[in-house]
Amino acid sequence: MSEHYDLLIVGAGPAGMAAALAAAPSGARIALLDDNPVPGGQIWRDGPGAHLPPLARRLRDGLERHAIPVWSGTRVVAAAGPQALLLEDPTRGWRVRYDRLILCTGARERLLPFPGWTLPGVTGAGGLQALIKGGLPVAGERLVIAGSGPLLLASAATARAAGAHLLRIAEQAPLAALARFTAGLPRWPGKALQAARLFDHRYRAGSHVLEALGDDRLEGVRLWQDGSTVELACERLACGFGLVPNTQLAEALECALRDDAVAVDDWQATSRPHHYAAGECTGFGGSELALVEGAIAGHAAVGEQTQARRLFPRRQRWQRFADALARDFALDPRLKTLARPDTLVCRCEDVPYAALAGRDGWTDAKLVSRCGMGACQGRICGGAARVLFGWTPPAPRPPLSPARIETLLCLEDEA
Template sequence: MTTHSTDVIVIGGGPAGIAAVCRLLASGQRVTWVDQAARPGGQIWRASLPPAWQPRLDAASGSAALTHLPGHAVIAVESGTTLLLQDQLDPRRPALRVQAPRLLLALGARERFLPFPGWTLPGVHGAGGLQALVKNGWPVAGKRVVLAGSGPLLLAAADTARAAGAKVLLIAEQASRAALSRFALGLPAAKLAQAAALRWRLRGTAYRPDCRVTQAFGDGRLEALQLDDGRRIDCDMLGIGFGLQPNTGLASALGCRIDNTTGAIAIDAQQRTSQPAVWAAGECCGVGGVDKALAEGEIAALQILGEGTPAPLRRRHERALAFAARLSGTFTLRPELLRPPEAGDTIVCRCEDVTIGALRAQPSWRDAKLQTRCGMGACQGRICKPIVRDLFGWHDESPPREPLQPAPLRAFIARD
């Protein structure tokens, strides 16, 4: 097995990872950059970088000090900051071991799901997942689409679907009209202009605060949905999302402390985790948007280099954190959304078809896994474990087991 040594390993290709890589390379560091996606940009930019960042990334990509490993996933932590990687684009290639004295995690976030009857029907997607499908060419022209849940992602996904020819019937937002009005009035001028432009493009689409989906119907695929006011809407596709949650699996495997209150990687003011050789930046440290991610990526890189944080960057970060706090407060989920669905046949674990009724009889996450196989399927609890934490308050602080991502058996045989 090949072992690659470097000065710093950066995991993640979103804004935080890009900002960190550019700063580290500009200071002469040898950087190994690992990203599961085929192209940089993360879920926020999705390979379409803003004009301000594309030239910087182009310059960084041409550096001889950069080893860029797109399409690679960390499948195991061997020791300290030595990681085992597998090419996800070509699994036939042998595994690669990478090691460095310092490691930066820019792991991003994933969608937060809450179950309701019918949420596993074909045609029901995560709001961000639907947006990604459309951006990658999924045909939605003429399809009747509803976006529901909470947060700005609903608007962004609706805009993407509309631009691709979909008929966006409704954006159902669970937050109250008063909370949304306060949030809009407090936006900085630049963000207010962005929000106004987005809403103008969606001017023909109904936007309903204080509204949520309670059930989806269909024979083999989505045909209609019901709102909490009893209204029924015929539709072809539903994008559902209740905000984002930090990706922390690799951090947990490395022994980094996870904040149980926020579900994010715990960091200090220098972006350092509880492991002294590991830093973290961006959404994995707390969801807050692209400005926060960019600032934290740069701060983490500077701290790795042993440099201080310049005052303008510090102020930019403080503004981003303040915005993140307002975002969280505005889109706090209503209590009824965090109650287990009354219908006992509502599926929670999609991999193993475990229902809410089966889980009600279990006292803990461990018992749920042993007795129902909840969390034991292909996704290894990435979807259902956060759901049961929200609905039942079950916490599982045990680190994930190898492989952290799907990998061929020979990847583990070859390292011994």
């Protein structure tokens, strides 16, 4: 048994919610699904320690007002036909068919291996933010945040508000690049105000993590700063090196990629007919770009090209901001040399750097080490291997996430 919708949207972050609300007045039968408990995506993740902005609440209210069904806690297990997906939530598995699909699958944090990065107390920068919003107590803990990009400042602000004692924000981008980026911020006044509000005097440019120190758990961190090493005792280290677009579903649907993101045209249409994509799965640019891309995709998917075209100038404005981010926060090549021979690259299967160095690619690495074959299915080590070795992972095979046997049997029922 399967359900059918005129428009199915995968991902209920800013792009997905904007797409649904743009398409809703057309009268199309729309459904929105997301693997989080409530709409908002990673940027507007809800929880006991979260403080949602008014815009996020307005978008949620809009979904309710238009009576758009939102399937929360729902994952895509596999493509189930020419225009159908196999879905699973905590209670059931089922097929859903669609006439149009919009992929708003977002992005995940890029983690790079360095000695000690698997110690308890070490997380991603965005990961720490999500944990705090979910209720993790950090009051009084000494914290170092390292990596690259505006997420570091946002994570620091969340941790400070929760009572953490922030010691350092280590941004790997050099001071000259940051000065250029800052000088251009007046073109986006809202971003300039946000940067001023989030800035912290413990922020350092041209600084990156070298090693997390400790035996059974994190006890300190060694940083590179101003041509020398600095050691700081701490209980938490949050380290993230930008974002990686979530393209697994797009690849499974045979949508083309460009620069490791889903390739789209002016209408946010992918290379596959009737399939669109918006937000950070098409490239990182922040919530403002995701919102306008989602709205364009929503209008275009229901045949409202005129309304979509009116949003092109706004998208172009925020695309320039995205381009500045990519240029000025490009990763320092020295980050490729952090791992030692015994540093784990694939945490799920305990595969060290030495087992991967010199391999010909993902397939060769899997044959000799099981790299990428653990619970995360290469989502963590895949992004790292892309930076370290230049490997491009093969297209994913179903199931795209762990699934119950009865869910997989839905495919046979429809055969």
